[in-house]
Amino acid sequence: MTVFCIGLSHHTANVATREQFAGSATAESIVREAGCPEALLLTTCNRVEVYGVSHKRISTDEIARCLTKTPIRDPHYYAPPFYRYEAEKCVQHLFRVASGLDSMVVGESEILGQAKKAYELARKSGAAGPYLHRLFQRAFRVAKQVRTHTDIARGAVSVGSVAVDLAQRIFGRLSDCKVLVLGAGEMSERTARALISRGVTDLRVTNRSMDRACELARAVGGRSIPFETWETQCREIDIFITSTTSETPLLTTEKLAPLLRDRLDHPLFIIDIAVPRDVDPSVNEMEGVYLYDIDSIRSVAEQSLELRRQQVVAAEAIIAEHVTDFVDSLSRGLNDAARKTEHPLPGENSLRASEL
Structure with missing residues (x-):
């Protein structure tokens, strides 16, 4: 059995490319369509990754086709933005992802919650089996150790709070700004809390589920508004932050x-942290509108990384130790199983080469 990761992220693809592969597949569909015995799909605003376990080699093209609804005839289309890790390299990559070292905002904690949610979905659907169970449980342990034994998260910020930093650069004081947050998921909640912490007093929250909008508004000290009125709010708000799961743009130039x-010459600042994007990119060409998407946040995030360079080194050391231990423990387990069943494994180092 070989464990692998095939995916694309902010490191290899811009948001226009990433959104073509986000939201179209499930772990179960990958198991079914790619013939992969175990699979897990991790989708965030910055990455789309498939973790799988299989006896046969599953090609990158096979996984890419599972991830997109749009058929691409060019056989070389998928290669450039996708990366592939197998065996020990896959283990190392996942441990870095779960620990926040591979994130746009290094040290952020959102990715760990997203990885846990992806694991639970795959487990409950039956797509994740014993191999991925052991791998992801160890990844969660590694992430916890990195957080408790380093200062990687000190001064770290979420994508939402980086977006708020960007707004503060434009407006200076945020206390006089009227803000609308569209969406009531985890990303929206973090963004709303960051806004309140920077002095925003007029915070409006809307969502397709009014109950969820009310819940979030109460939690952060804002007020909920009916979803059907969010467009008209654009007549008076200063800042519009959107993060929904819509597969098509909600805001266009026509709207x-x-x-x-x-x-009346009152600028509108829009931060779109959704993937696929909620706001059509052409909106940025409109007079008085300033649109920033998830890729635009990169430069702000990179500045915060400089403050945590030394902590990254310490975190990498913890991860390297766990990778070695995890691979060795699996190898010992397979050897023990072979002795009990009198079916020896083919070679002492077979795990690192092909059995992981």
Whole structure:
């Protein structure tokens, strides 16, 4: 059995490319379509990754086709943005991802919760079996140790709070700004809390589920508004932050143009941290509108990394130790099983080469 990871992230693909592969597949569909005995799909605003276990080699193209609804005829289309890790390299990559070292905002904690949620979905559906169970449980342990034994998270910020940093650069004081947050998921909640912590007092929250919008508004000290009124809010708000799971743009130039006529040279700052994007990129060409998507946040995030360079080194050392121990423990387990069943494994180092 070989464990592998095939995916693309902010390191290899821009948001326009990533959104083509986000939201179309499930772990169960990958098991079914790619013939992979075990699979787990990890999708965030910055990455789409498939972790799998299989006796046969599953090609990158096979996984890429499972991830997109749009058929691509060019056989070389998938190669450039996708990366592939197998065996020990896959283990190392997952441990780095879960610990926040591979994130756009190094040290952020959101990715660990997202990985746990992806694991639970795959486990409950039956797509994740014993191999991925052991791998991901160890990854969660590693992430916890990195957080408790290093200062990697000190001064670290979430994607949401980086977005708020960007807003503060534009407006200076945020206390006088009217803000609308569209979406009530984890990313929206973190962003809303970051806004309140920076002095925002007029925070409006909306979501397709009004109950969830009310819940989030109460939790952060904002107020909920009906979902059907969010577009008209653009007549008066200063900052619009959106993070939904919509597969098509919610805000376009056609929808926004009539609303801007009432703004009287009042700029509108939009931060779109959704993947696929909630706001059509052409909106950025409109007079008085400043649109930033998830890729635009990269430069702000990279500045915060400089403050934690030494902690990254310490975290990498912890991960390296766990990778070696995990691979060795699996190898010992397989050898023990072979002795009990009188079926010896083919070679002392077979785990590192092909059995992981």
